[in-house]
Amino acid sequence: MSNKAQQLKLPSPLKVLSKMVNKVVVARLKGDVVVRGVLSIYDSCMNLVLDNAEELDKVGNAKMRYGRILIRGSQIIYISSEEAAA
Structure with a gap:
């Protein structure tokens, strides 16, 4: 098998975020803070509203x-769709 066949093709994080717009998401932030809300908009730095x-x-x-x-992207550890968690 060639290296290309063995490599896993992962989706872009921004493409994943685009599917979460207008859905409830849970974000874990630095400082052990967890926030839940409806993702309204995001930018290329993963700043979220x-x-x-x-x-x-x-x-x-x-x-x-x-x-x-508004959550600054540099403070985010991970973002999850609440639908995926259920």
Whole structure:
């Protein structure tokens, strides 16, 4: 087998994000903060705008409600679709 056949083709992170627009996402941030909200828009630096955002406690319950927030991409550890988690 050639090297090309053995390589796994991964989708671009921005293409994955584009499929999450207008869906509920969960983002884990630096500082052990977890935020859930509807992904409104993002940019090439993975800065996110979430609507109906809320900070979650360790169990996954809403700890604080924020409304619309901007999350700087450099603070994000991972983003997951809530549909995928369910």
